Amino acid sequence: MVGLQSISAIESRSTAVIIADQLREGIIAGTFESGDQINEAQLAERLEVSRGPVREALHRLVQEGLLEGRPNRGVFVKQVTHRDIAEVAEAREVIECAAAEVVVGHGAAERSRIADALVAATEPMADAVRRGDRAALRRADLGFHALLVAQGANRRLERAYRTLATEALIAMSHFDGWEPDDALIAEHVRLAELLRAGDMEAFHRVLHEHLAIDTIELHTHDDEPLRHGRVEA
Template sequence: MAKAAETAYDVIRRGVLSGEFARGQRLREEELAVRVGVSRTPVREALRRLNAEGLVNFTPNRGARVTAWSERELEDLYEARALLEGFGARLAASRITADELAELHEIAEEMAEVAERGKDVADRLTDLNGRFHRAIVHASRNTQLDTLVRGVMDVPLIYRTFQRYSPHRLQASQAHHRELVEAFRAGDGEWAESVMRAHILAARTTVLQSLRRDVDGLLPADHNAKLDTNDA
């Protein structure tokens, strides 16, 4: 049963984060059970777990829906990220190893190269960006930060933020990554914290502005096919 519940959790979570299950979409237990190849009981357990993480709204006997975050909730989330990851960057500046610094440099450079392609790169950028930010949290050597940061990092993925950045904004984001590497190389915690906070709050502005345009109906239906791209 534990394995079945873990499998259901992984499949549903991946569907939510990838945007396959849209914001506000109802998640039917029977359909998910068929999709995953398990009974409804492990699906229900997975939905409860995703509810605790804030990715799904689940009410027993009433069903589950993918969380549709309000603008205010997203503002709060990005503020929390800026605080937590800024602190993590400050710690990492004095605790990061040479190998970890080399890894961050490689990721930042690969992201810059991928971004220059200009189209069909959002998924790859999302993967590299997650690795970059998680590596910094790991380098902080603070075991509690990892759990806390994961909880607030996952939600923006629902909004497919790398598809909401303009080419100019995407370049600015990659410049932040490179500057973070330089701050870590210099061992300057204050610098690293400042850049990380600015980096995440800039992403917040981009995402919120894009969502407002979505609500106003100013974006075409195939917007997600374009690289009007994301980060942080």
């Protein structure tokens, strides 16, 4: 029926989720800056909704660590510190290594399939570099790592990583020294090829260096045995 084709799909997400998504994107894009207050009443008036879904949306983002509630003052965009950036990088390393441990346990054919998919995931990054589009590059970069985590076939790790990815995007936007270049693409390809080879030790060390930021101190792996993922009995 032609008439049915003109009807749009019903929005299945709740109003609170839609509001949270818009606020999250605004924080990532820098529309809301660190320390900005998010006024519940003003936001509800601006969106022409009741304060209930706005309050729920703000609560979601507080739980995600993007907003913080201050007693008797309200809700504010969380200020990003060097410690925040370090913690995000360290948590990402743990989760990505856990997923990589699963990948290297596969046979050569499956590792090669996954590595090919990861190399293909660098193409949007290369396109963003050519255009000098930092925002697109940040998202493509996180897309590569999210694809890696998905190979671990652990839904809880994936869910945790989605929150980390949002924080990582915000951290990247606050780090002025982060430049789009071809070297970044090469680092990601190297990670994919180490998984193809099944070299977990080298992958872990390269990932650690990849996530490190010169001006922010992370934990070190110098001269120490590496642990990746779960420790089996």
